[in-house]
Amino acid sequence: MGKASKDKRVSCVRLSTQFSYSCAQPCRCSPCRYAIAQDIYYRKAKEEGWRARSAFKLLQIDQEFNIFHGVKRVVDLCAAPGSWSQVLSRNLYVPAKQSPDCKEGDLPLIVAIDLQPMAPIEGVIQVQGDITNARTAEVVIRHFDGCKADLVVCDGAPDVTGLHDMDEFVQSQLILAALTIVTHVLKVGGKFVAKIFRGKDTSLLYCQLKLFFSQVTFAKPKSSRNSSIEAFAVCENYSPPEGFKEEDLYHLLEKVGTPSGANDLDCRSGWLEGPNKVYIPFLACGDLSGYDSDRSYPLPSTEGGSYRSLDPVQPPIAPPYKTALEMKKASSHGASADAAKPPAES
Numbered sequence: 001m002g003k004a005s006k007d008k009r010v011s012c013v014r015l016s017t018q019f020s021y022s023c024a025q026p027c028r029c030s031p032c033r034y035a036i037a038q039d040i041y042y043r044k045a046k047e048e049g050w051r052a053r054s055a056f057k058l059l060q061i062d063q064e065f066n067i068f069h070g071v072k073r074v075v076d077l078c079a080a081p082g083s084w085s086q087v088l089s090r091n092l093y094v095p096a097k098q099s100p101d102c103k104e105g106d107l108p109l110i111v112a113i114d115l116q117p118m119a120p121i122e123g124v125i126q127v128q129g130d131i132t133n134a135r136t137a138e139v140v141i142r143h144f145d146g147c148k149a150d151l152v153v154c155d156g157a158p159d160v161t162g163l164h165d166m167d168e169f170v171q172s173q174l175i176l177a178a179l180t181i182v183t184h185v186l187k188v189g190g191k192f193v194a195k196i197f198r199g200k201d202t203s204l205l206y207c208q209l210k211l212f213f214s215q216v217t218f219a220k221p222k223s224s225r226n227s228s229i230e231a232f233a234v235c236e237n238y239s240p241p242e243g244f245k246e247e248d249l250y251h252l253l254e255k256v257g258t259p260s261g262a263n264d265l266d267c268r269s270g271w272l273e274g275p276n277k278v279y280i281p282f283l284a285c286g287d288l289s290g291y292d293s294d295r296s297y298p299l300p301s302t303e304g305g306s307y308r309s310l311d312p313v314q315p316p317i318a319p320p321y322k323t324a325l326e327m328k329k330a331s332s333h334g335a336s337a338d339a340a341k342p343p344a345e346s
């Protein structure tokens, strides 16, 4: 599910409780539309031409950590509908292309991957595939043609169930897949930013990431709702353990979860409590006196008329719910055709 549609659902659910509406998602009723329009980051995204409000999260992470500095090659994992790719294109590719000194071969390389197809973005190479699949990773690696990336970002999110343990587990599988790609494509000294869900295994994840990066900070951009367990791991200075081989990744990660650090492969974070507790650097980022993503803001007043909501910048071109809608439509047509038929003779 794309983030944009998830955001609408959040607003919708909030409104549903408030007004006792039973709104199906994606909701089109006018009170819900009104509430969505009041989501300041959603509205700002449309005004500034971003495909999703997530763009602000990456921009705010960059404000704090300067992650784009010196970046020439970048991988955007789980990129659809593409607002992070847009941020990368506008901050890296477009300025380089407009620079009079820039030669064709010097242009930044941006490779974006997602299960879903995305509409084109200037300077972004798109790969449609599953990041947990080794073949997708190979395609990404091939695009780098032996060179290494300076930055890997991953905003991957599975369809959220609301069962936090389950969501956190599936999310951790995406991070694991992203880390596998990182170990193949990221240059030593490079950076990795990944969406995480804060939960009981957060300490374990932190320790696992620390194996590969000298600096790991968990960050919460101002545009990410406080009510959401989402945060971002900002990992700096990629420095894998000495003698590290990519095929050893899983074994190494499992070892972090075991008190003996040896052959007990029951990977868990319980032992990181009490005297072994790890303290994770956690930072709120973005303009802290800026817009609050958990608040609704009144719509701006316009001269002589009510505020006109802008259309989404780029609706998903093949959203996963499309098939469901088509099936629903087909079945309701079938039902009405059946209703028009004379009753079958028994």
Ligand SMILES: C[S@@+](CC[C@H](N)C(=O)[O-])C[C@H]1O[C@@H](n2cnc3c(N)ncnc32)[C@H](O)[C@@H]1O
Pocket (backbone or CB within 6 Å): 001, 002, 003, 051, 052, 054, 055, 077, 078, 079, 080, 081, 082, 083, 084, 085, 113, 114, 115, 116, 129, 130, 131, 132, 155, 156, 157, 158, 174
């Ligand atoms: C929150 S959205 C990403 C939003 C994006 N960063 C943007 O700014 O537009 C999460 C994306 O993760 C993708 N995703 C989930 N599991 C994936 C997987 N196994 N492989 C590739 N993409 C995946 C979904 O298709 C979805 O588009």
